[in-house]
Amino acid sequence: MDIHLLEIFIQTAQEGSISKTAKKLNYAQSNVTHKIQQLEADLQTVLFYRHKKGVTLTPSGQVLVGYAEKILNTINEAKAAVGSRSIPSGPLVIGSMETTAAVRLPSVFAQYHLKYPNVDFSLVTGPTEKLLHGVLHYELHGAFVSGPIEHPDLTQDKVIEERLVLVTSPNHPRIQSIHDLQNHTMLVFPKGCSYRAKLNTLLQEEGLLPVKLMEFGTLETIIACVSAGMGITLLPYSIIADYEVRDKVTCHSLPEKYSSVTTMFVKRKDTLITPALSAFLDETKKEILQSQLHR
Structure with missing residues (x-):
């Protein structure tokens, strides 16, 4: 099986369009079509349904995606293993929730870059749901997400426990009860965010509905x-502590059963621990431990 055909297949599956794939790979559209047809002929099955809006994976195509991702990842890992040296180098793509990246990780990134300049480090931020998808599909070497996570293909390590608080404008009345949230506008991240999910759970369990989610x-x-007083949000205290000190916002405590959230580092069980990834994990543990000691 031609590896190049698998690469074009995966790209087409991600784009859902022959023309978009051709544009991204800088190929002629007819060339991409021919490559897909060649792969289908080799496997003696149809991989895509063709329609006016693009292409959609057939059941056979859906099965092949999983195998193709594993094959391509194994090839990349083999290259890294054969070419790896004791000094960390090469690509390293890490995912993180935006809040964790903003508060907990800058010192990790700075120290890591200083110590290992030969590593081609990339950071991808997004909600937990998107990051898990990236890890599972070999797009990320690992990611900082809200946990715990239960998935047979993933391993997870606890990074830090956070205290969640409700955040309002400085002139907002003190929130004495969860039911004080009734009829308030809630400001949230896009769907897939763990804090948004936690807020939804809180509201549902308490029988509350916000007037509006923004x-x-x-x-x-x-x-x-x-x-500015537009609404209320739910965030880890570490994120907004400095804003409260500067009187930009006010924090309000939550009942204990809603107030805790754990940040985990997840990776696939079959991920190769390269020198670059191993050094990153070591640096993360050291920096997080130091930050906790100085609190």
């Missing part, structure tokens, strides 16, 4: 809008 893509925007 969705924002960045932490800075949410905090600025909360500070």
Whole structure:
């Protein structure tokens, strides 16, 4: 089986379009079509349904995606293993929730880059759901997500326990009870965010419904809008402690059963621990431990 054909197949499956795949790979559209047809002929099955909006995986195509991702990842790992040296080098792609990346990881990234300049480090931020997808599909070497996570293909290590608080503008009345949230607008991250899921669980269990959910893509925007009195949000205290000190926001405690969230580092069980990844994990543990000791 031609590895190049598998690479084109995976790209087409991700794009859902022959034309988009051709544009991304800088190929002629007819060339991509021919490669897909060649792979289908080799496997004696149809991999895509063709329609006006693009292409969709057939059941056979869906099965092949999993195998193709494993094959391509194994090849990349083999290259890394054969070419690896004791000094960390090569690509390392790590995912993180935006809040963790903003508060907990800058010192980790700075120290890591200083010590291992030969590593081609990339950071991808997003909600937990998106990050888990990236890890499972070999797009990320690992990711910092909200846990615990239960998945047969993943391993997880606890990084830190966070205290969740409700965040309002400084002039908002003190929230004495969860039921004080009734009829308030809640500011949230896009779907897939663990904090948003936690908020939904809290509201549902307490029989509450917000008047409106307003969705924002960045932490800075949410905090600025909360500070301006647009609504209330739910975040780890470590994220907004400095804003409260500067009287930009006010924090309100939650009942104990809602107030805890754990950040985990997850990776696939079959992920090769390269020198670059091993050094990153060591640096993370050291920096997180030092930050806890200085609190």
